[in-house]
Amino acid sequence: MRNNKKKISGVSTGFIQSLNFSFDGHAFFLVCSAVLLIFGLARPEHTNKISLQVVDIVSPAMAVLSFPVKSLAEAVGNISNAATIRAENVELKLENERLREWYQVALMLEAENQSLKELLSLEIDPQRQYVAAYVLSDAATGFTKSIIIASKEINKVNIDQAVLAGDGLVGRIISVGQNAARVLLINDVHSRVPVVIEGGQQKAILSGNGGAYLDLKYLSAETILKEGKRVVTSGHGAVFPKGLPVGVLFKNKKGMYQVKPYTDINRVSYVRVIQSENNAIDYE
Amino acid sequence: MSDLHFFSGWNNLWRPGIVHIFLFFLYVMNLVSFPLPFTGEIRPYFILMVIYYWAIFRPGFLLSAFVFVLGLLYDLILGFPIGLHAFLFLGVQFLIIRQRLFLMGQTFIMIWIGFFFLCLAFVSVEWIFFSFYSSHLLPLSSLLGIVIFSGVLFPVVSFFLSLLSKLLLPLSGAHLMKSK
Structure with missing residues (x-):
């Protein structure tokens, strides 16, 4: 048993020696990276x-x-x-x-x-104000979907504001700096957008999956879906204003209903960040 | 004599300077996606190509501290968990330097195939990490595109890197050829 232990420790020492970690401080920087990674996962804020x-x-x-x-x-x-x-x-x-x-x-x-x-003396929706911004860096990869935007009026941009490009919603602001802001795109796996399907006013949560098309979740059992129906934000949750166009329903090859965004999210160059208006419905 | 010293000093500066400018250019290229048909989101791994190439042919040129900073900035700019790519890039550099004598003896085709496998392994590790991180199985389709696109572009990038490698020849002192 003792011999086995010695052998194992001998093998492991030899293996470590054979790796020759002293080369160019690799071991030091690998450990630094690992520590940073663990710290980052534990304290992402x-x-x-x-x-x-x-x-x-x-x-x-x-x-x-x-x-x-x-x-x-x-x-x-x-x-x-x-x-x-x-x-x-x-x-x-x-x-x-x-x-x-x-x-x-x-x-x-x-x-x-x-x-x-x-x-009917109903309150008329105020005109939406926008901050125009250009896409500075396309940080959307195969794994994470976010972009960095910059604008002269970036000081008017706040966290959770909706971001539009072309015909529809592309995401929301997740962090704002002095010169730039980061936008989480609606096809990121962490993105959730409360939506309604026009026509029957069926509510659902639109979820990103990293792909080009979006999934519908939490649909009620009696929901009847039809291809070509518009999907717009519902305003629930007080993040996205209601009525922002998101995309259209379509049936994929597997026969499942998905949403095709109005905007080609992978090719966004300029965006508009929605200001002031707060039509969102806050249940808190 | 002093003039000669001046020119050799200038040589020592501009040659590595050009190489680093090219590296920086490839780095910026990694921040931009390529809108190709049927591929969706494609971001070829230029940095991986550079690390792979220099680890084989000039292992002392890219210092591990430099690779660490490259990886760290990559994570910070693209919003990845900090340290992830620093760790992966350093790991790749370390492993390739261990195998460089074997790889140097191979034909370019074999080195190219080696890069395909490296890219596949790299993307697979990333995929596993992000799938765990997001508790969601991420789609594989665009990842295959990244591997293929990176692999196809590797000969082009390695051609430029070989030209730059020749630029560094007069400087091929012990500090550049340092290996095991």
């Missing part, structure tokens, strides 16, 4: 602060340096999109015609809706 301070410091330099790289990436994207441009153009023309008709209908309905609300 501290490391998040440090992370944002670093982003604040490097963000002006990153804005300048990432410009040529981003341009190159966009050029690659444009080339890869060139093949589908003709078909897309035809489709867009048809859509444009349809939308012009709908625009006139929408104007009439808006006026009618406003006058009816006035008749």
Whole structure:
């Protein structure tokens, strides 16, 4: 037994010696990294602060340096999109015609809706204020989905404000610094958005899964879903204002209903951060 | 004589300077995604290519302290758990330096295949970590894209790195060729 122990300790010592950790201080920095990792997992609030301070410091330099790289990436994207441009153009023309008709209908309905609300003495929703920002660093990877945004008016941006891009919701602010803010995208696995499916006003929680499409959770058993239905924020939980467009329902290959976001979340360059309005319903 | 000293001093500065500028460029490239069709979110591992290449051919050039800082900044900027990539990058550098004599004796194709496997292992470790971290099985599709895209780009990056390696030849003193 003793011999075995000696043998085991002998083998392990030999193994460690064979690794020759003295090379270039690897062991020291590996231990430092491991300690930092454990500390970061135990106290994420501290490391998040440090992370944002670093982003604040490097963000002006990153804005300048990432410009040529981003341009190159966009050029690659444009080339890869060139093949589908003709078909897309035809489709867009048809859509444009349809939308012009709908625009006139929408104007009439808006006026009618406003006058009816006035008749009923309902509080009319205030106009939304936005802070425009550009995407500084695309921090969305295969594992985490977040972006860093920068704006001259970043001091007006606060935690939990909704972020829109193009036609729909893309995420919410999770941390704000002096020069930049971090946005958690709606397809991150930690993202939860209370939504309603238009038509039947069915409520659900929209959950990110790291992929391009979003999952619907906590739907009631009697919910009847239909492809093409719009999904908008419900305003529950006092984070997202109600009525923000998120995406449309569709049936995936497995026959499950998912939500396709209105905005291509992987290719966001500019965003709008919603200000002031607080239409959200707070149950606390 | 003093002029000669001046030029050798200048040589000692600009040659590693260019190499570091290229490294910095690749580092910035790692902060930007590439919008390619059917791939969704793709971020090739340029830093991994650099660490792999220098660990084989110039093990003393990228100091472990430098790799540690690179990894730390990577985590801080991209919002990963701090220390994760510092640990992974250092681990990769350490393991490749252990195997460099074997890898140096291989053809480029074998080194390339080696990088594919390294990339696959790296992404797998990340996937396991983040799946535990988020208590959610993350999709594998985009990860395969990252491995393939990184592997395909490796010959291009290694071509530039080999050019830069030649730039460092006059400086190939003991501090650059330091290995076991």
